[in-house]
Amino acid sequence: GNNPCARSDNRDQSGWVANGEVGFFWNVAAGSGFPYPYVNAATFYESTLNYWARPYIWWSAYAWHYAAASPNERGDLGIATWRMGGGYYPQLYTAINDDFNGTPPGWEVAYVAGSTTGPGSNTWGDYLRVRPHQPAGLGWAVSGYISTSGGVSQPRFAIYGRERDQPSVTLWWNQP
Numbered sequence: 462g463n464n465p466c467a468r469s470d471n472r473d474q475s476g477w478v479a480n481g482e483v484g485f486f487w488n489v490a491a492g493s494g495f496p497y498p499y500v501n502a503a504t505f506y507e508s509t510l511n512y513w514a515r516p517y518i519w520w521s522a523y524a525w526h527y528a529a530a531s532p533n534e535r536g537d538l539g540i541a542t543w544r545m546g547g548g549y550y551p552q553l554y555t556a557i558n559d560d561f562n563g564t565p566p567g568w569e570v571a572y573v574a575g576s577t578t579g580p581g582s583n584t585w586g587d588y589l590r591v592r593p594h595q596p597a598g599l600g601w602a603v604s605g606y607i608s609t610s611g612g613v614s615q616p617r618f619a620i621y622g623r624e625r626d627q628p629s630v631t632l633w634w635n636q637p
Contacts, residue, residue: 463612465545465585466490466498466526474500474586479532481507484516486528488586497524497546516558518568523547527586531601533593535559539601539621540568541591550576551585553605555621574607574617581612594620597629 469488476485484504491497499519506513518525524546532538537559545551552575556568594600600622606614622630 463580463583465543465551465580465583466524467583469498469526469586474528475530477530477532477538478507479538480536482513483507483510484530484538486518486530488526491524495519496521498526500525500528500542502528516568518542518556520544523549527589529589529591529603531591531593533601533622534598537623539591539593539603541589541603541605543585543589543605545585550579551608552576553603553607553617555591555601555603555619557621557623559623561623571621573603573605573619573621576608578608578610578612580608581614588616594622594630596633597626599626600630 471487473485473487482504486500486502489499489501501517504513523544525542525544528542530538530540540556542554543551544554553573554570556570589605591601591603594602600620602620604618606616609615
């Protein structure tokens with residue numbers, strides 16, 4: 462019944478500065494060769510602000526919408542976004558762009574949680590955040606939500622990162 466992309470517009474959703482790059486994410490409606498809404502992006506060289514690349518997030522079978530990004534202490538980029546449409550209720554995903562990925566980024570995405578129903582209204586996308594996991598700052602913490610029975614939003618929280626950074630993240634879990 463409801464459309465989670467209905468109130469989306471082209472305002473910048475997120476921005477970052479890391480490893481000599483300035484970047485921005487924003488939502489774009491379907492059209493111009495894109496069958497579903499997607500997350501557009503633009504990156505610029507930090508030193509000159511000259512255009513560098515367009516590492517957008519899209520797929521031909523469903524929408525990627527609403528993205529948040531934050532660099533960690535190393536300058537690697539952590540991303541959170543939702544996949545939806547094309548038969549999928551909104552699903553929370555994370556992604557990483559770091560020295561394991563190529564240029565332009567081949568976002569390495571991972572599923573966090575999925576909705577079991579559609580949203581209760583035509584509103585979606587608020588309250589999505591990704592930040593470096595503290596105090597080491599090498600993994601990321603993501604917060605978002607999913608829709609459950611009756612379109613009720615349920616919060617979700619996850620910590621993610623690369624295996625190489627696991628000791629710096631888990632070290633703090635059992636501290637008083």
